[in-house]
Amino acid sequence: MDQSMRGLIGLSGTEWQDLCMRVLRVQYGADLVPVPDTGGDHGLEAYTLQGHLFQCYSPEEPLSYQKRYEKQRDKCTRDVGKFIDKADKLKKLFGEHVKINRWILLCPYIDNKDLVAHCASQTKRIRDANLEYADPDIHVICQTMEDYELSYKRVVNAQLARMHLPPLSEPDYSSVDSDDVDKMREKLGKVSRLRDESRRQDYVRRLLQSYLNSQEYRAYIKDHYTEIHALLESELDDLEQRLVMEFSLEEGPPAALLQKVIQETESRVRSCAPDTTLSDSRTLALGKVAEWLMSCPLDFYEELAS
Structure with a gap:
């Protein structure tokens, strides 16, 4: 992990969500659709018009290697459940023209390969649900800021310029x-x-x-x-x-x-x-x-x- 990103471990949930949204806005621009918390918890922070859905999660640290994985795993399970169970609300949210093909859990740090395996099991769970708003080839994956390194650095540099x-x-x-x-x-x-x-x-x-x-x-x-x-x-x-x-x-x-x-x-x-x-x-x-x-x-x- 890049040294500058290691410091992201331990950000509060609100701080992490705020950072993620600013990075995703840089990454996707007008194609990013934020989903406000008001009006009910849909189990997502934002999605893109290309079909990428984002759930941002930063567990309270410090945590052991195993405990961090368990919290990330359980968060993924709960919110994939919401993605399946809230079908009526999500059909209205996504409309007819957006099919979700990537369900992404965005975390400050991922250090256990079992989380990747768990995401694979959640992929099967969604596909088996045959959801109208989910692409048949949807994947559940986990990511960190390293997957958005250039956009993250643009956000940091913008902060530096006005500090x-x-x-x-x-x-x-x-x-x-x-x-x-x-x-x-x-x-x-x-x-x-x-x-x-x-x-x-x-x-x-x-x-x-x-x-x-x-x-x-x-x-x-x-x-x-x-x-x-x-x-x-x-x-x-x-x-x-x-x-x-x-x-x-x-x-x-x-x-x-x-x-x-x-x-x-x-x-x-x-x-x-x-x-x-x-x-x-x-x-x-x-x-x-x-x-x-x-x-x-x-x-x-x-x-x-x-």
């Missing part, structure tokens, strides 16, 4: 756990230039301000720029793995490692959201570095005094 972050509120330092602040202060004490108490206190204060501001920014991005949020969180999660597996093995002085991590984090942020100002990018990056200092992925070997 603007709001003014920040006054930081509430009392919301940060004092034990976490002590961890940060202790780790930064290993950096020679920050052994001076007043200098370190100022550095900690600035990091905490960035941490609180970045939390506010990331919440706003999640609510208003779903695709950018998914990409950003995926990149930062990947960088956290590097902190644990690679950066912790480096033997340079703590100051050099800290500077390297800050630069790498800011670079990742800029790659995900190039339209943000340098100041906002730095705030997002420093906020994440502060989080790592407090939650332990980032630590330093003790630097001997010279």
Whole structure:
């Protein structure tokens, strides 16, 4: 899976449906027919004039490999059942000129081949029902955003082009756990230039301000720029793995490692959201570095005094 798409795992049902609809509009244009939820649940989000029907589904994560499959399987079974049982309503919905030839379950992530086999069984189920609005050669299939990669990237790029972050509120330092602040202060004490108490206190204060501001920014991005949020969180999660597996093995002085991590984090942020100002990018990056200092992925070997 493309790294930018891995972050889509765990989107809420509403977020996932909103993303799917925007991608499908890019993919199919005027041939896409959205089906509003009002007036009853038809078991579908949209269909195309060429006969592709879409049901978007994002189960609540985290889930095990098996549990994710079971939820996807059961969703497919239920909504294929609606496709069969709601014949009178669906005949009116599709009219005389649309025959559904693809019933598609669109999910953020599919990692179990048994879901493909289950879709095959649901294909037989629909064909056996001899529905007027279903093509005799209909197939039930499962897909992800990888099947719509170009359209997905166009949606993401459109979001990037218009991304603007709001003014920040006054930081509430009392919301940060004092034990976490002590961890940060202790780790930064290993950096020679920050052994001076007043200098370190100022550095900690600035990091905490960035941490609180970045939390506010990331919440706003999640609510208003779903695709950018998914990409950003995926990149930062990947960088956290590097902190644990690679950066912790480096033997340079703590100051050099800290500077390297800050630069790498800011670079990742800029790659995900190039339209943000340098100041906002730095705030997002420093906020994440502060989080790592407090939650332990980032630590330093003790630097001997010279």
